[in-house]
Amino acid sequence: MPPDMTHSSFCNGIRYKHLMLIDTLARTRNMHAAATRMSLTQPALSKMLRDVEQQFGFALFERLPRSMSPTELGDHVIRFAQNALAESQQFVDQVNRLRNGGHGCLRVGGIFASTAQVLPQAIAAIKARYPLLSIEVIEQSSDHLLALLEQKKLDIMIGRFTDERFHALFDFQPLEPEPFSLVVNHSHPLNTQVSIDPAALGDWPWVLYPVGTPIRDRLEQAFKVVGIPTPPDSVETVSMSVFLQLLQSAPMIAMLPRSMIAAQLTSGLLKELPCSLTLSPLEYGVVTRKDETLSASARLFVDILIEGVRRRGEYVTWGDRFSCA
Incomplete structure (x- = not known):
């Protein structure tokens, strides 16, 4: 068995072009199709794959007659490659927006209850401060949003945990119950x-x-x-x-x-x-990835969400008291 890969050897040997190769092969499952998409000859792509597998010390794909299926370890590498490429794309988009006078990009997922009032109010509040902040909103059920958050396709989500395993992956800040x-x-x-x-x-x-x-x-x-x-x-x-x-x-x-x-x-x-x-009623709240520092705009957005719900709760409570007086 070859020696374990070290972090230093990984950083020195693996490049983003290698991650693009892994992602493209995972999507096409075909050497010729992957070579075409990457504008490479098939021999050049085949050599690059051999070099990458030599760096990792194991095969990433099984060579089958009509397709290339990921190995068990290959599946793990593919997930890393796709997450890294997604993050690099987000970084490029953020830098371009900031360079052109913008305030970056914020990707927010929300369950249906949150998109009725809580989320739009927070968006209006933060846009009043940062008009050039680009905000993408995805409305879905919690199970779908948690998968997107885990894949780093969202910065934050408003929802709730649907499985015990998510407690180890994400932090939860409660907002309000959902009747x-x-x-x-x-x-x-x-x-x-x-x-x-x-x-x-x-x-x-x-x-x-x-x-x-x-x-x-x-x-x-x-x-x-x-x-x-x-x-x-x-x-x-x-x-x-x-x-x-x-x-x-x-x-x-x-x-x-x-x-x-x-x-x-x-x-x-x-x-x-x-x-x-x-x-x-079940409580829903803000869900973020553990041990990951939020961007300044994301931190501010979370603060606005929590403050908005607090104020709304005070308003409802006062309204109830007033109506009973």
Whole structure:
């Protein structure tokens, strides 16, 4: 067995062009296709791959008749190469923006509840201070956002942990609980009832989050608690606009974060159903990678998020007190 690779030998031997080769081969699984994409001859690419594997001391890809599949160790190297290339691209983009008078780039992921109020308010606040700060927002469920954060495709995310292993990878700063509402449109026949038997819910079509998403998992558990099966007549989506269009145009039922439908509930377009089928609120917060220093803009954004939620909580509390006086 060859001697272990040292950090010094790795830094001296591996170049970004080698990482590009590893990434390109991983994506194409074909020597000729990879050579074409990298504008190299196939012999030149083959020699470069041999040199890289010699540096690592093991094969990165299996040479099969019609493809090149990563070895077990190769998979680990591929993930490193792709993360390093993603970081280098972000670095280049940041430098170019800063050189041209900008304030860098911030990539933020948010669960659906956060994008209704918390995230837009924080974006407006930080853009008022730094108009040239470029902000990319990705709205998804927590499981998808955690994968993007782990791959360093996000700087921060607003969501929650979906698996125990994430506690070792990320830090969590709580923001607020996320209450849910069981809703229908204002003309739905169920609105005439004072109390609804959960069994009656299965007689109507539903709009559901897709199987495997955290909200869907919790809803499936809630169905079991009240002793009803998952409604067979359903549409699955993560799109808020699709949820709202379906709810408003058909006698459908949905369980949604209350912050996402606050305006529709206030206007009367949607109504909450009085039913024992409920989801208890879960706290969500700011998730960042452990032992990694945030950029100045990311740190400021986190501070703005936390302060904005604190002030909103004070406003709601004071409003409640005032209304009860």
